[in-house]
Amino acid sequence: MKLIKWMTFVGVMSMSLNVLAEGGGDRTFDKALSANAKAMELYAANQGKAPPVVKDYEYGMKLDVVKVVSVVKPRATCAVVPTVMTYEDSKGQLNTVKYTVAGECRQRG
Template sequence: MKLITLMTFATAMAVSLNALAEGGGDRTFDRALGANASAMAQYAANQGKAAPVVKEYEYGMALDVVKVVSVVRPQTACEVVPAAMTYEDSSGQLNTIRYSVAGECRQRGG
């Protein structure tokens, strides 16, 4: 019985890792970014502003952040992962920037 349980657990882990290796994490982020885009479009409409367009961060890009409106948090992963932030600049325009950060790595202590 323990062998069957162990084999089932190992199979589930292998399938999970395979899904992440094939972009499962990216799909998760894309869904979160899409949900954020919908929420920010509604927020912009309520504020009487244009909905923000997602831009990729480039090293050295000058950001004029006056107020952070929303953050799409990084995934729990021990690697570099995407994140996004929607902010208001000094002219009142909403901007969404997509960037890479170190994932929130949570390893079990031993």
């Protein structure tokens, strides 16, 4: 039983080190953003629309959201993290907005 716990601990630690070696959360978000951009390009092509350009959200920015197409899931962390949402507006155009949200904090108490 101790061997299984020890092996599990070593496995978890090696995965953690791998994440740190890759640059942690910023690198993970960049990969998710890149994958989302490729998926939205394919979606736009299939819908006969122009691919969306990523815009940074600014406080008070008016969003004309008719249909949410995609949202990049925030990281599981107790911090403010970036995410993106791609949506279709009332003119039928695709838009992608980058903003920050509270990460999915999963503290055990």
